[in-house]
Amino acid sequence: MADMGIGVSVKRREDARFLTGNGTYTDDINRHGQTHAIIVRSPHAHARIKKINQAKAKAMPGVVAIFTGEDMKVGSLPCGWLIKNQDGSNMVEPGHPPIAQGKVRHVGDPVVVVVAETRQQALEAAEAVTVDYEVLPSVSSLKAATKAGAPLVWDEAKGNICYDWALGDKAAVDAAFAGAHKIVKIDLVNNRLIPNAMEPRAAIGDFDKATGDYTLYTTSQNPHVIRLLMGAFVLSIPESKLRVVAPDVGGGFGSKIYHYAEEAIVTWGAGQLKRPIKWTAERSESFMSDAHGRDHVTHAELALDKDGKFLALKAETLANMGAYLSTFATCVPTYLHATLLAGVYTTPAIWCNVKAVFTNTVPVDAYRGAGRPEATFLLERIVDIAAREMKMDPAEIRRKNFIQTSQFPYQTPVALQYDTGNYDATLDMALKMIDYKGFAGRKAAAAAKGKLRGIGVSCYIEACGIAPSAVVGSLGARAGLYECANVRVHPTGSVSIFTGSHSHGQGHETTFAQVVAEKLGIPSEQIEIVHGDTAKVPFGMGTYGSRSIAVGGAALVKALDKIILKGRKIAAHLMEASEKDVEFKDGKFTVAGTDKAKTFGEVALTAYVPHNYPITELEPGLEEQAFYDPLNFTYPSGCYIAEVEIDKDTGTLEIMRFVASDDFGKIINPMIVEGQVHGGIAQGLGQALLESCVYDKDGQLLTGSYNDYCMPRADDFPNFDVQHTDKPTPCTHNPLGVKGCGEAGAIGAPPAVMNAICNALGVVHMDMPATPEKIWRAANAHMARAAE
Amino acid sequence: MPTTVSMTVNGKKVSGSIEPRTLLVQFIRETLGLTGTHVGCDTSQCGSCVVHVDGKSVKSCTILAAQAEGSDVLTIEGVAKDGKLHPMQEAFRENHGLQCGFCTPGMVMSALDLVKNNKNPSEQQIRDWLEGNICRCTGYHNIVKAIAAGAKAMA
Numbered sequence: 001m002a003d004m005g006i007g008v009s010v011k012r013r014e015d016a017r018f019l020t021g022n023g024t025y026t027d028d029i030n031r032h033g034q035t036h037a038i039i040v041r042s043p044h045a046h047a048r049i050k051k052i053n054q055a056k057a058k059a060m061p062g063v064v065a066i067f068t069g070e071d072m073k074v075g076s077l078p079c080g081w082l083i084k085n086q087d088g089s090n091m092v093e094p095g096h097p098p099i100a101q102g103k104v105r106h107v108g109d110p111v112v113v114v115v116a117e118t119r120q121q122a123l124e125a126a127e128a129v130t131v132d133y134e135v136l137p138s139v140s141s142l143k144a145a146t147k148a149g150a151p152l153v154w155d156e157a158k159g160n161i162c163y164d165w166a167l168g169d170k171a172a173v174d175a176a177f178a179g180a181h182k183i184v185k186i187d188l189v190n191n192r193l194i195p196n197a198m199e200p201r202a203a204i205g206d207f208d209k210a211t212g213d214y215t216l217y218t219t220s221q222n223p224h225v226i227r228l229l230m231g232a233f234v235l236s237i238p239e240s241k242l243r244v245v246a247p248d249v250g251g252g253f254g255s256k257i258y259h260y261a262e263e264a265i266v267t268w269g270a271g272q273l274k275r276p277i278k279w280t281a282e283r284s285e286s287f288m289s290d291a292h293g294r295d296h297v298t299h300a301e302l303a304l305d306k307d308g309k310f311l312a313l314k315a316e317t318l319a320n321m322g323a324y325l326s327t328f329a330t331c332v333p334t335y336l337h338a339t340l341l342a343g344v345y346t347t348p349a350i351w352c353n354v355k356a357v358f359t360n361t362v363p364v365d366a367y368r369g370a371g372r373p374e375a376t377f378l379l380e381r382i383v384d385i386a387a388r389e390m391k392m393d394p395a396e397i398r399r400k401n402f403i404q405t406s407q408f409p410y411q412t413p414v415a416l417q418y419d420t421g422n423y424d425a426t427l428d429m430a431l432k433m434i435d436y437k438g439f440a441g442r443k444a445a446a447a448a449k450g451k452l453r454g455i456g457v458s459c460y461i462e463a464c465g466i467a468p469s470a471v472v473g474s475l476g477a478r479a480g481l482y483e484c485a486n487v488r489v490h491p492t493g494s495v496s497i498f499t500g501s502h503s504h505g506q507g508h509e510t511t512f513a514q515v516v517a518e519k520l521g522i523p524s525e526q527i528e529i530v531h532g533d534t535a536k537v538p539f540g541m542g543t544y545g546s547r548s549i550a551v552g553g554a555a556l557v558k559a560l561d562k563i564i565l566k567g568r569k570i571a572a573h574l575m576e577a578s579e580k581d582v583e584f585k586d587g588k589f590t591v592a593g594t595d596k597a598k599t600f601g602e603v604a605l606t607a608y609v610p611h612n613y614p615i616t617e618l619e620p621g622l623e624e625q626a627f628y629d630p631l632n633f634t635y636p637s638g639c640y641i642a643e644v645e646i647d648k649d650t651g652t653l654e655i656m657r658f659v660a661s662d663d664f665g666k667i668i669n670p671m672i673v674e675g676q677v678h679g680g681i682a683q684g685l686g687q688a689l690l691e692s693c694v695y696d697k698d699g700q701l702l703t704g705s706y707n708d709y710c711m712p713r714a715d716d717f718p719n720f721d722v723q724h725t726d727k728p729t730p731c732t733h734n735p736l737g738v739k740g741c742g743e744a745g746a747i748g749a750p751p752a753v754m755n756a757i758c759n760a761l762g763v764v765h766m767d768m769p770a771t772p773e774k775i776w777r778a779a780n781a782h783m784a785r786a787a788e
Numbered sequence: 789m790p791t792t793v794s795m796t797v798n799g800k801k802v803s804g805s806i807e808p809r810t811l812l813v814q815f816i817r818e819t820l821g822l823t824g825t826h827v828g829c830d831t832s833q834c835g836s837c838v839v840h841v842d843g844k845s846v847k848s849c850t851i852l853a854a855q856a857e858g859s860d861v862l863t864i865e866g867v868a869k870d871g872k873l874h875p876m877q878e879a880f881r882e883n884h885g886l887q888c889g890f891c892t893p894g895m896v897m898s899a900l901d902l903v904k905n906n907k908n909p910s911e912q913q914i915r916d917w918l919e920g921n922i923c924r925c926t927g928y929h930n931i932v933k934a935i936a937a938g939a940k941a942m943a
């Protein structure tokens with residue numbers, strides 16, 4: 001099926017339903033007898049709950065039940081990754097009750113759940129609930145939380161420190177710094193972001209009185225993980241009694257990985273009431289209850305020799321965890337950040353210290369890129385500063401330090417082993433795409449119009465295809481990170497694929513079908529891709545960390561190989577040939593050197609109507625399952641270059657060009673990959689130019705709606721020139737040679753545009769987001785300096 | 789006090805008994821069960837809820853159902869005809885103008901209104917027009933391409 005197979009920009013099969021309004025998102029689902037929940041949330045950053053007055057609300061029309069933390073005594077929402085302190089002790093791991101018990105620790109913390117017959121009735125009753133609080137001192141920023149004598153979010157976390165962790169060889173780094181020709185330094189903030197998938201989170205809990213089974217419909221990127229976490233740790237419901245369905249999901253970007261309180265509340269509540277309960281977030285609720293992203297403060301230093309070779313890097317990072325530890329929170333600044341600090345460079349010695357800090361803010365967890373954007377921003381900014389101080393071209397200082405193609409597999413000093421890559425190729429391509437040589441002329445032309453023009457290069461690498469279970473297990477992960485696929489061939493030769501990967505925009509129904517079409521040689525109309533339902537899909541770890549095709553796709557290939565293997569045995573029997581002589585190609589089993597052939601459909605039928613069948617050697621039926629646990633991470637890499645023009649008088653910025661040259665290894669569907677990169681770049685540029693989550697000193701969220709939190713709009717960006725490298729380096733350890741592409745844009749874009757801005761303005765550094773005001777101030781300081 | 793509203797939705801006469809404060813989007817989603825129109829915000833900024841009222845694009849979260857009394861409403865469910873995608877829908881598909889699909893109905897409805905008034909919009913005009921439609925997935929690049937292609941196909 002060449003026109004449907006690997007490498008073809010097949011149009012997406014899911015589009016028709018989305019384009020006609022026939023998608024089924026969680027809030028589109030209604031269960032018979034459904035009630036509606038509204039959550040009364042804390043207006044305070046830190047407070048003791050003195051009294052909850054619910055009598056008035058209880059008596060209001062339609063009210064079915066009111067639950068508080070006293071009513072819902074269940075397990076704690078778990079954290080999936082245990083980090084060890086430098087001294088070997090465990091991180092501080094406070095409990096996280098779904099409904100606050102005694103104290104609230106951030107604005108938005110659930111306090112009371114009001115359930116009523118209609119949403120409107122629940123809203124009105126929720127208004128009538130009053131809570132008496134004793135407001136406590138709070139900390140809402142990394143700076144405030146780490147000050148001596150700061151109020152404590154948790155009594156057990158001294159100095160608000162969750163953990164104090166380090167990676168790398170400090171002695172080697174210190175020695176290299178002692179002998180360095182030059183040391184460059186940076187202090188930076190990686191701004192806090194709010195993910196804002198366009199579909200607000202929602203959850204429906206359902207309980208079957210006849211069987212005692214629970215069902216949760218939820219906006220999740222990984223329904224099996226939710227089933228495991230909620231079933232085992234929070235509600236003590238065995239997997240056999242708990243079904244989790246994540247139907248069409250309107251974007252995730254990490255924010256829908258985690259097990260959230262509301263999922264446990266509606267599931268538990270449905271069991272209490274023996275009726276379904278639906279909860280849908282309003283956007284303002286999303287702002288204060290979805291896990292936020294980033295929020296690092298870092299000091300870093302890079303040591304260089306006289307030729308501009310990097311000798312050593314050290315970084316000290318404070319990472320905000322928020323008030324509670326969300327599912328993956330603790331691994332983001334450590335194993336997804338510090339481990340990436342080699343970047344694409346041969347820096348021989350690296351040391352990174354991370355202190356994770358509790359604050360009275362919404363939990364912070366992985367957001368598109370997760371740790372890797374923070375690492376890349378740090379590295380690509382400090383490398384640019386090094387180029388400036390060494391008076392070297394930013395592209396050339398990078399090239400000089402690249403890991404060479406002959407050096408793979410390359411062991412970095414921060415735990416990872418890169419299997420393959422070609423960083424010169426992506427750099428060269430991006431330089432050509434943007435006409436790097438012509439920049440001086442464009443800068444002069446801009447200057448003639450009174451504009452400041454700047455160019456910024458960023459070379460990123462990411463660790464994707466998350467993750468080899470044994471490796472992450474040794475680092476503190478409490479789960480394996482394999483993937484599962486099941487291939488069910490039906491009697492007539494059509495095929496159902498059950499994958500543990502979850503699509504919330506990535507187009508798996510199309511790409512996974514391409515893999516099947518390629519392997520089995522059957523038309524795509526005969527292939528069905530099923531995901532997002534624990535009652536249908538045997539198991540799965542879900543979609544995040546650019547893992548779907550690299551891990552889920554690999555599991556699928558393994559399962560398909562088993563189907564082909566069994567098919568060959570059946571075909572050999574039918575054709576009275578030896579199994580070793582049977583070949584399978586383009587949907588046909590043939591015997592080498594003869595014209596004997598059996599189609600895939602004939603073999604499938606034989607498996608289910610086994611009248612003429614090798615019944616003593618082979619079971620009837622044709623269905624196989626595979627788990628795939630990757631041997632290593634995959635390492636997509638690439639080069640992004642931004643060119644900007646700044647109006648000094650207004651501080652406004654225009655992105656004149658943005659080019660991306662990526663190496664994702666093998667590509668299944670170039671159209672979809674390009675779309676992923678576009679979206680990632682937009683989120684990266686959003687971080688760099690527009691977005692920032694702001695709390696005031698009392699822990700009030702100032703950016704709690706689209707009025708205050710600046711989401712990227714269509715008129716903020718130009719078109720992006722996105723291309724795939726002409727010298728791809730396929731992943732060496734998964735069967736498809738794929739590396740993953742979902743996060744690259746968000747990782748590579750922020751430093752590219754910030755480097756361009758710093759270049760235009762002639763400044764060393766500017767923190768994100770580079771708002772017109774910040775740019776204006778810098779531009780005018782620059783003019784002042786020039787005038788001196 | 790419930791009140792009754794009547795309007796034409798996707799060519800069909802409909803009516804329902806609703807609370808006076810019911811928003812048009814609630815009437816469409818909850819009373820009529822047309823869940824293709826989405827709700828992405830509570831501040832009238834995301835555009836996931838755009839429908840046409842008497843031929844003009846409207847954020848259905850910003851008006852009451854009662855205000856649409858007697859109106860002719862078109863939602864995303866009424867755009868494809870006889871099982872065939874409208875050229876604008878087809879252009880979104882051809883140009884990969886959607887990923888998660890959540891913003892998509894609003895985008896398509898907005899795009900149709902743009903093209904109604906501007907048969908051949910430039911890239912900048914499309915980008916400006918989409919000020920009130922937020923997409924978190926696509927970076928807008930392919931949406932802009934899709935709308936330009938859709939406009940051409942409709943000409």
Ligand code: FES
Nearest residue numbers: 832833834835849
């Ligand atoms: S729902 Fe966001 S504008 Fe209407």
Ligand code: FES
Nearest residue numbers: 887891923924925
């Ligand atoms: S396609 Fe997901 S928000 Fe636009």
